[in-house]
Every structure is written in structure tokens, then in C-alpha cells.
Amino acid sequence: MLCGICGQRMKSGKFVINTHSAGRAYSSVSWYEGENLVAESNTTKTTGLFCQNCGIIMGVFFGARQVGFTSDYSQNLDDNIDSLPKRKCPDCGTELDIDYPRCPECGYLF
Ligand SMILES: [Zn+2]
Numbered sequence: 685m686l687c688g689i690c691g692q693r694m695k696s697g698k699f700v701i702n703t704h705s706a707g708r709a710y711s712s713v714s715w716y717e718g719e720n721l722v723a724e725s726n727t728t729k730t731t732g733l734f735c736q737n738c739g740i741i742m743g744v745f746f747g748a749r750q751v752g753f754t755s756d757y758s759q760n761l762d763d764n765i766d767s768l769p770k771r772k773c774p775d776c777g778t779e780l781d782i783d784y785p786r787c788p789e790c791g792y793l794f
């Protein structure tokens with residue numbers, strides 16, 4: 685794999701996460717997008733890549749469990765909300781999203 689910063693080939697090795705807390709039964713690797721926890725893996729040893737140029741260590745985790753949604757997904761949800769079915773106000777005929785409790789044109793209550 686090439687380093688994303690400098691483009692040099694990264695060295696492959698063993699990536700180890702050291703856990704110093706005795707209180708936890710297991711350690712886990714978590715991937716956050718902003719504040720949202722999206723994926724978790726309970727692997728603590730995996731393939732690691734090291735760029736000698738930049739001093740970057742990257743761990744490669746397979747089989748991570750997705751526990752949340754990325755912002756791409758929320759974006760899709762928003763799109764779905766935008767395409768809600770429409771209905772016509774029986775009073776004035778204005779086309780409205782189906783979740784409108786009241787017609788904004790004439791005030792008709794559904
Ligand atoms: Zn690099």
C-alpha cells in the first residue's frame with residue numbers, strides 16, 4: 685500500500701494495540717466519523733503499515749462490525765424524507781408533503 689501523504693511504499697508489519705487498563709475485559713478498536721461511532725473491531729493485533737518518510741502507522745482491520753451510520757447514510761435518509769409522497773389539500777387543492785398536519789395555504793386540518 686502506498687502512503688496517502690507522500691506516496692512512498694509503506695512497510696508492512698504487525699500492528700498491536702496495547703491495553704493498559706485491567707478493568708476492561710476486552711479492548712476494541714473504534715472508528716468515529718466526527719462524533720458518531722460507526723465501526724468497531726475487537727481485534728488488537730493485525731497487519732500494520734508504516735511509512736518511514738512520514739512516521740505514520742496505519743492498522744488494517746478486517747471484519748469490523750458496523751455499529752452506526754456514516755454521514756453518507758444520513759444524507760440518503762434526508763433525501764428519502766425530501767421525496768415523501770404528496771397529497772392534495774381537499775379544500776384548496778394545494779399539493780403538500782404527506783406529513784403536513786395542516787394546509788399552509790388555507791389552514792385545512794387533516
Ligand atoms: Zn509517507
Ligand SMILES: [Zn+2]
Binds near residue numbers: 788790
Ligand atoms: Zn388548503
